[in-house]
Amino acid sequence: MEADTLTKIQAQFAHDVHEGLTASPKHLASKYIYDHKGDLLFEQIMNLPEYYLTECELAILKNNRKEIANLFLQNTASLNLVELGAGNGKKTKILLEQLQKQSPNFRYVPIDISGNALLQLKNSLSIEFPSLTVTPKQGTYFNMLETIESSESVKNVILFLGSNIGNLSHSQAITFLSQLASGMHSNDMIFVGCDQKKNPQTILNAYNDPKGVTEAFNKNLLHRINSELNANFILDNFLHWESYNPQSGTAKSFLVSKINQKVQIAALDLEVDFKAWETIHTEISQKYDDGLISDLVKAAGLQITAQFSDKKNYFKNYILTKATSFD
Ligand SMILES: C[S@@+](CC[C@H](N)C(=O)[O-])C[C@H]1O[C@@H](n2cnc3c(N)ncnc32)[C@H](O)[C@@H]1O
Incomplete structure (x- = not known):
């Protein structure tokens, strides 16, 4: 770094x-x-x-990988997959494998505050996905957002897995998603994982x-x-x-x-x-429920385009796009 x-x-x-x-x-x-x-x-x-979160999100990605990859690759010849707080990329690799099968033409941009996590991730990707173009960026979500290129010709899909969004307070999450939304083109997407409300003891x-x-x-x-x-x-x-x-x-x-x-x-x-x-x-x-997510998404000028959940409804992943109208 x-x-x-x-x-x-x-x-x-x-x-x-x-x-x-x-x-x-x-x-x-x-x-x-x-x-x-x-x-x-x-x-x-x-x-x-x-820590049920990882298994639940892993199951969602495994069971829906084709549909998710199709949505990511819809209406584009060129995909920029940006991940906020990538960590060890364990779950992301399911999507990377599927995307590579369906389209060789994409770049993966993992962002993380931890230089160590990025280095380990880059090394493991060079072995498991040798032909993948990887551009790691070290820094905080907010600072790195400014460095994400935005253009009509390249589709940006922003991954925010692991319920990392839950580490932000409600108002911080609105500010953050609004900032993301303001830089998005109509074809761009956010793919966000949100842990759901459930038995308080389980949490x-x-x-x-x-x-x-x-x-x-x-x-x-x-x-x-x-x-x-x-x-x-x-x-x-x-x-x-x-x-x-x-x-x-x-x-x-x-x-x-x-x-x-x-x-x-x-x-x-x-x-x-x-x-x-x-x-x-x-x-x-x-932890979220449908009402909380709907409020958050609306307040940020976004809309839910698709959603996926695990069998127990413990965890949900949403595809968000720029809202076409505020209603
Ligand atoms: C809870 S882990 C989740 C990792 C991965 N997304 C997953 O779902 O397994 C959070 C990751 O985000 C990074 N992170 C946490 N807060 C961050 C911030 N404000 N800016 C950038 N990276 C951050 C951490 O270094 C860590 O690798």
Whole structure:
């Protein structure tokens, strides 16, 4: 990755950690969980029996791959497949294989904040899909959006899998989708995966596995601050806590300080004071229903063109296009 990009991401990380740990209540952004260790932990999470999201979306893609590829390739000779938060591309590879069968003429542009994830993905694709044109881009969704080329002659299909959209608050998701929509031509598409509301216990269990993998994943934020910003967080002094509000559909992850403690972050010249049981909010994982999706899509100037779900209706993938009219 370019040194300039890395410096910008590190400077933003330092800035956001300072801002989040001096705020009241304290917060840290989940996008910073993903470094080499965070990526490995997320791969373990995807294999946990409690984390149903991956299996459900995988089944949707496997069972509908032809129809999805046909829709992506409709009305175009040239396809640009852009993926936001690509991770290890496990599910995307089902679509890449199908698209390659149906059309050799497409480019894959994986975007991710984690340089490590992009490097691993690029290496595995060069072995599994040697003829595929891959253009990885490291950065945040919002920043990378500006670099996506838009033209009438090339169709952009933007993948947003894994319910990554649920890591944005409702208003952030509207702003984000509106920005996407404003750069879209009538033929362009968004393919988004959204975890659905279900038994609240099933949702809580998905973020609270007994092996403690999700706990280690959440705490990787503190580990990263220790190693990159020269801090002295003692990870055992915090516990992982998950909450789910079945009315709003919002799951939230927290780190909770077990004791009164002070933590020094040398690179920020900052001492952070924690009271016993004080929280750091680290992640939102929004769950959706048809009404919520319909509101979100309408508010962003988009429309649902097709939708797919798994047998249990745990997860849905939607194809969104630019709305032809607001009604
Ligand atoms: C939950 S994982 C999902 C990966 C993959 N989409 C899937 O469904 O398996 C989220 C991925 O998005 C990346 N990510 C999270 N927030 C991001 C942001 N704001 N901008 C860019 N990438 C982000 C992470 O590095 C990680 O690889």
